[in-house]
Amino acid sequence: MRIAFHGAARNVTGSCHLLECRGKRILIDCGLYQGNREMDEENRNDFGFDPASIDYLLLTHGHLDHCGRIPLLRRLGFKGTVLTTAATRELARLVLLDSARIQEEEARYRNYKASKRRNRGEPAEPLYDTLDALDSLDAFADIASFAQAHQLCPGISTTFYDAGHILGSACILVELEEAGRQHRVLFSGDLGCDGRAILPDPARPPHADTVVMESTYGNRLHKSLAPSIEEFYRAIATTIARDGNVLVPSFALERTQELLYYLREGIEQGRLPGHLRVYLDSPMAISATQIFRRHRECFDEETWEVVAAGRDPFDFPGLEIVRDTSESMALKQVKGAVIIAGSGMCTGGRIRHHLRHNLWRPEASVVFVGYAAGGTLARQIIEGAETVRVLHEEVEVNAEIHTIGGFSAHADQRELLKWHALTGTPERTFLVHGEEMAMQVLAGQLTGTTVAMPRLHQSFSL
Incomplete structure (x- = not known):
């Protein structure tokens, strides 16, 4: 059993984590990097794994930084299933089609600007286009409901819990069994706040051996x-x-x-x-x-x-x-x-x-x-x-x-610590989806667990 971090590693966008067990490879999220031009270039870099080798993709929610590279993953060989909630599937459709449109428009604009120059260079290509986005949506399948286990294959099952972040958002538990050993890995996705309008508070998380937790506001408290x-x-x-x-x-x-x-x-x-x-x-x-x-x-x-x-x-x-x-x-x-x-x-x-x-x-x-x-x-x-x-x-x-x-739709430090305390006594906690300073402050507040802040493409044995 292994886990690797191919996005949102010491930054806030591009969530993408890989589990390996029993010869199966399971991706949790496949998001787009957002921000400056360096982040745009990161979207075109190698995933850190072969897209064709991925068997399942578990999608926490429909924000672009969690689902935005799924069309590229599909175009480069992914043939597996994207499992998520019905609401997330609908929002992801909206987000991915809009993202493809923006990619196409940006490529057209760059090529137009290049046509005015003597040295035009290589023509700009969109990261993916509308057809890629539509093709990726064919891979989506809905879970039955929150808090109901779903077997992916013998020895691997998953359960989604309401994360209270956006409509349909989920924390995802993956239960692994291999060679007589069992391991429970819990991914927070993006956690919402308590007492907000429209959505319920985040559901109580299950106990886990390993926790992968967002840390966007790990160093601060929200105004009430x-x-x-x-x-x-x-x-x-x-x-x-x-x-x-x-x-x-x-x-x-x-x-x-x-x-x-x-x-x-x-x-x-x-x-x-x-x-x-x-x-x-x-x-x-x-x-x-x-x-x-x-x-x-x-x-x-x-x-x-x-x-x-x-x-x-x-x-x-x-x-x-x-x-x-x-x-x-x-x-x-x-x-x-x-x-x-x-x-x-x-x-x-x-x-x-x-x-x-x-x-x-x-x-x-x-x-x-x-x-x-x-x-x-x-x-x-x-x-x-x-x-x-x-x-x-x-x-x-x-x-x-x-x-x-x-x-903010993200939990603050107090709410992150409260949520983590309900996961039992995890052996290890990986902090992701946060700027390094926020991660360091949050890490100093976590007790009873070994805390790691993985770097991009870093892999760990479970």
Whole structure:
């Protein structure tokens, strides 16, 4: 029995871990690296294993940094099954098709720019295309339900537990038996927070011999949710009062739906103006919200009460859905409104256009409500850059900047430690999916287990 780490090793993206047992090779996640150009190049590097040798892929959830290289894996020879929840399968379809479109557009743009140069070099190729994404989706299969064991093959079984991170997200237990030895390996995936809207709290984890745990916020505590909601409402109210726009760079999956939920609640409770105009300018977020509506089995009791009362948790007067590019472009004429657009780290999507038209305006505000990886435009703005490059233009940062950490979909240090304590007394804990400083701080807080922070492609015997 062995485990190897081929992604999210001392960084926050590109999750990909490999188990070997009884001649079978099982991959847990196969995510895309996100951030700077070096990360883009890492996506094209060798996986660290032969894709054709993988028998099963267990997918924790549908975020791009956990599923984004599955089409490439498939194109390079993977013929196995991708096992996941029904909600994750639907979200992954949305994410992978969008990723393929972006890859194709980026390649076309680079080739167009190269055509203007005398020395054109090799033509740019997308990491994968739409056909690759569609082909990979044929490999997906749904688990029956959470907390129900599924035998992959003799001696190897898996059980998914609700991770409370995004719709359909899971922690995954893999039970191994070989040569009379048994070993239980638990992968946290990305863990959600307690007491959040829409989704239940993360399920109690099972005991395990080895734990592979995310550490995104291993070195900090989140601001509590109630003050974060108040800060969000206050940022909106003060900005609208001065006739400025509130830009919210938001992740299409979970974060956007959570913001819509709280905007609806704020208007219903009179904590926000009843005439508030909110533009949801993200085709992916719009489609993701429709998927949320189809998977009510994933909702918590609070959200079920809203549904039972005949109300849509994600809709309210003043919400306008913006699908067409022409409608998005017309928003540059808007004043005194909330504009929610992707991407959350400002690495792509329509938010960049809105930043170009609003970031230089002192009456505007930008509200960041999620994690921003190093090297991203969002991180530059959060860290106080006076000017930033947006869509090939230098733009002054005069808008009011808000960073509201309480909306994070990731567990903080306290919640990570609480979750880990429920896994029993694991022999070894591998910290992944975190920046090195966060990992080191979290490692110092873990007791009763041997802690390792694997490097890329490092392998261990179980």
